[in-house]
Amino acid sequence: MVTADLFNSLYVFILAAFIGFEVIRRVSPLLHTPLMSLTNALDAIAVVGAIILAGEHKSTLATVLGTIAIVAATSNAVGGFIITDRMLKMFKSSRTQKP
Amino acid sequence: MIPGTEYVIEITYIVAAVLFILALKWLSSPVTARRGVWAGEVGMVLAIAGTLLYRGIVDYKWIAIALVLGAIIGIPLGNVGMTAVPQRTALSHAFGALCVTLVGTAEFYLRAPNVPPFLMSVLSLEVILGGLTVTGSLMAAGKLQEILPQRPITYKGQNFVNLAMLAIAVAIAVRLVLHPEAMVLYPFMVGIALVFGVMMIVPIGGADMPTVISLLNSYAGLSAAAMGFVLNSKLLIVAGSLDGASGFILSVNMSKAMNRSFTNVLFGAFGQVQTSGAAAVEARPVHSATPEEAAAILSAANKVVIVPGYGMAVAQAQHKVRELYDLLTKKGVDVKFGIHPVAGRMPGHMNVLLAEADIPYDKLLDMEEVNADFPQTDVALVIGANDVTNPAARSDVGSPIYGMPILDVDKARTVMVIKRSMNPGFAGIDNPLYYLDNTLMLFGDAKAFVGSIVRELSGGGGHG
Numbered sequence: 355m356v357t358a359d360l361f362n363s364l365y366v367f368i369l370a371a372f373i374g375f376e377v378i379r380r381v382s383p384l385l386h387t388p389l390m391s392l393t394n395a396l397d398a399i400a401v402v403g404a405i406i407l408a409g410e411h412k413s414t415l416a417t418v419l420g421t422i423a424i425v426a427a428t429s430n431a432v433g434g435f436i437i438t439d440r441m442l443k444m445f446k447s448s449r450t451q452k453p
Numbered sequence: 454m455i456p457g458t459e460y461v462i463e464i465t466y467i468v469a470a471v472l473f474i475l476a477l478k479w480l481s482s483p484v485t486a487r488r489g490v491w492a493g494e495v496g497m498v499l500a501i502a503g504t505l506l507y508r509g510i511v512d513y514k515w516i517a518i519a520l521v522l523g524a525i526i527g528i529p530l531g532n533v534g535m536t537a538v539p540q541r542t543a544l545s546h547a548f549g550a551l552c553v554t555l556v557g558t559a560e561f562y563l564r565a566p567n568v569p570p571f572l573m574s575v576l577s578l579e580v581i582l583g584g585l586t587v588t589g590s591l592m593a594a595g596k597l598q599e600i601l602p603q604r605p606i607t608y609k610g611q612n613f614v615n616l617a618m619l620a621i622a623v624a625i626a627v628r629l630v631l632h633p634e635a636m637v638l639y640p641f642m643v644g645i646a647l648v649f650g651v652m653m654i655v656p657i658g659g660a661d662m663p664t665v666i667s668l669l670n671s672y673a674g675l676s677a678a679a680m681g682f683v684l685n686s687k688l689l690i691v692a693g694s695l696d697g698a699s700g701f702i703l704s705v706n707m708s709k710a711m712n713r714s715f716t717n718v719l720f721g722a723f724g725q726v727q728t729s730g731a732a733a734v735e736a737r738p739v740h741s742a743t744p745e746e747a748a749a750i751l752s753a754a755n756k757v758v759i760v761p762g763y764g765m766a767v768a769q770a771q772h773k774v775r776e777l778y779d780l781l782t783k784k785g786v787d788v789k790f791g792i793h794p795v796a797g798r799m800p801g802h803m804n805v806l807l808a809e810a811d812i813p814y815d816k817l818l819d820m821e822e823v824n825a826d827f828p829q830t831d832v833a834l835v836i837g838a839n840d841v842t843n844p845a846a847r848s849d850v851g852s853p854i855y856g857m858p859i860l861d862v863d864k865a866r867t868v869m870v871i872k873r874s875m876n877p878g879f880a881g882i883d884n885p886l887y888y889l890d891n892t893l894m895l896f897g898d899a900k901a902f903v904g905s906i907v908r909e910l911s912g913g914g915g916h917g
Contacts, residue, residue, distance in 0.1 A: 370694040391538070392477070397673060398497070400677050400692075400693075410509050421519045423559075428524055429527035430548045430552075433541070434527075436528065448813035
């Protein structure tokens, strides 16, 4: 049972890594800073693990660590999305820009 | 508990994973990029909402407090100035890795001493990578914010000490995999990873930050993917591998742009000034020019390429550069920007600063595009960049930057370099570009000098 899960996870990891390489290779160097801040914000999805830890109350340690982890991840998600959007808003083409 | 909630949760996760991939796909062009942020946000909210339905959750109080607190911290972190983006990014790597390390630690103590070997292996990978990323990123952020000294700090046997530390952490991990009941070892493993993170960044200088930030990005992603293995969460594996892949691609790009290997960046401090060469060249003559002369040459040109470097950002000169761009464009001069991959303190940093100054992104060319243009360029104007324009990288086998791809500004008809003084740049390497016959040195502060050129151009009342 545990091994089946592991192999499923490995498949997902390998496929996702390939998709990641192919998709990210196409991102223009122009947008490499927003790329990094966006992937960082997406990485904050780790918050789902932290939410379960903090909510399950299996031990005090788990609740405390989970709560701190939620704070860290949420600030990443919120801050990351805000700054990525702020950066992307600034990129204008000379064709669309008013003279 | 409504039956079927598990399915609802799983479906939100699947939709989130698809949206995350689309988010990065849409980032491939500035036209669709903002849609990508939107997709990411929707995916994140969906996944969090789905998780809150999980029936194992018995108490929402701490979750609610933590979510609100995180949002309160996140808002100012999302609103920092564009020059501070590199340190903000480093800080967010630290936060991401902190979350992963804490969750990994909690999982260990919940499961120990009955941790299956494979699970213990990925858990160790998760917390070692996570731990070193937490402190490493904090160090990088400190150096970028200039709270910590930017210059590399090296000592004898540094690489040996660092490698030995990592080896001990891995040895503890192996021991825990074989004997998870030896729980007392766990804090040592995390502790050593934390110390290793600090020691890893100590010898790294400011000019290497683009590579290091990318590398830490990759570690943060991989540790999150490892966490996905531990929690059996496919969504986390997907997000972690996307982040890991992105960090990896950027690190490879940055290393290539500096003609250095990963190991060279991590294990060979770069910043010592080359004392040997510097003294011999001090007396060589250079040509210099005043703002009036520079303005005259620029307005007579047909094609100008501006090469900005981190010095431009430090001097906050980008808005003056925008005025210069406007005036020259109005006079019918074709102005473009040539941007080296490692200009600035993180990948793509220069593009963001110029976009902030309202320079259209189709005028920002990367190294390959612009190098094809230099032979037909009348004036190359270098502002606050040094090593990335150094022709020694092409010709001088003995130079420490030999082989590094550079912007071939010396192939332009005239090169103008705005520079405070003749001091060598970050890498401490003398730049033969400054002594060429077609090079004019414009001595002064970047912002003030560009300002004087702008005054000359607008005051001269040109003729269309």
